[in-house]
Amino acid sequence: xxxxxxxxxxxxxxxxxxxxxxxxxxxxxxxxxxxxxxxxxxxxxxxxxxxxxxxxxxxxxxxxxxxxxxxxxxxxxxxxxxxxxxxxxxxxxxxxxxxxxxxxxxxxxxxxxxxxxxxxxxxxxxxxxxxxxxxxxxxxxxxxxxxxxxxxxxxxxxxxxxxxxxxxxxxxxxxxxxxxxxxxxxxxxxxxxxxxxxxxxxxxxxxxxxxxxxxxxxx
Numbered sequence: 531x532x533x534x535x536x537x538x539x540x541x542x543x544x545x546x547x548x549x550x551x552x553x554x555x556x557x558x559x560x561x562x563x564x565x566x567x568x569x570x571x572x573x574x575x576x577x578x579x580x581x582x583x584x585x586x587x588x589x590x591x592x593x594x595x596x597x598x599x600x601x602x603x604x605x606x607x608x609x610x611x612x613x614x615x616x617x618x619x620x621x622x623x624x625x626x627x628x629x630x631x632x633x634x635x636x637x638x639x640x641x642x643x644x645x646x647x648x649x650x651x652x653x654x655x656x657x658x659x660x661x662x663x664x665x666x667x668x669x670x671x672x673x674x675x676x677x678x679x680x681x682x683x684x685x686x687x688x689x690x691x692x693x694x695x696x697x698x699x700x701x702x703x704x705x706x707x708x709x710x711x712x713x714x715x716x717x718x719x720x721x722x723x724x725x726x727x728x729x730x731x732x733x734x735x736x737x738x739x740x741x742x743x744x745x746x747x748x749x
Contacts, residue, residue, distance in 0.1 A: 538576045541566050542586045550630040554580070581644045581651070587627075588647075588655035595623045596662055603665065609672035610720035613686065616666055617693060617712045621705060624697070628705060631698045647691060660687045675726040682723065689719065 544566040548557045559580060563573035577583045602615040624631070644651035663683035667674075674682065697708040 537568060537572070538586065539590065541568065541573055541576055542583060542590055545580070545583045546587055546627060546630055550627070584645050585651055585655075588652055589658075591623065591627075592655040592658040595620050596658055598623060599662060600665070603669060607669070607671045609667070609670035609723065610717050612666045612670050613720065614712060614716040616662060617690060617716065618709060620690070620693075621697065621708055621712070624694075625705065628697070647694075656687070659690065660684055663687050663690070672720070672723055673727045674723060678723070678726045686719075689715075 541562065545557070545562045548562055548565060552561075557580070559573055559577075560570050562583070563570045566573070577586060599616045599619045602619055603612055606612045606615060640646060641648065643649065646652065647656060660683050663686040666686065667679065667682050693708065693712060696711055697705055700708045702708075
């Protein structure tokens, strides 16, 4: 890893720890720089604000998840098996940051905030996650309505956001309830997806596709 990437990663890791320990609002860029052992100017060279630090965290998390999840997809042709592996992998990668999740949720839940996973600022991490879901679908043996296949990765990402929201509020030991949610809901989603190929269910899947396309339009 290049020195600049090491420094950038160090700043992000330090910031996440301080956000968790002291709270997002009470942690300053000066404190992050001091704890990371870099100058304030150097910290601002990599990240112009705390919000950009969160974006750096999103990007690092997405990269870690992508690497770990891809290794689990090899030799798994079943759609439900692939999807479950990817989601449980996300819970594993995110586990060290669970306390931090509650810290930034209030800001991230604001649709106008750059910290929102739906914001333009979060587009890189969002597209990486949707791309991973596309790998889940394309590498599986699931038979789908062709029109639904194109939109399914984004639908699965939205489902993942629901899992993330549940995880943020999950206080069970080892986020056991979040894992149960994945284990029990993924097979149901797989069954619904498989039904889309049946002629009797195609009108419903086409309505879903139309709705997604309409919601995705920019004003």
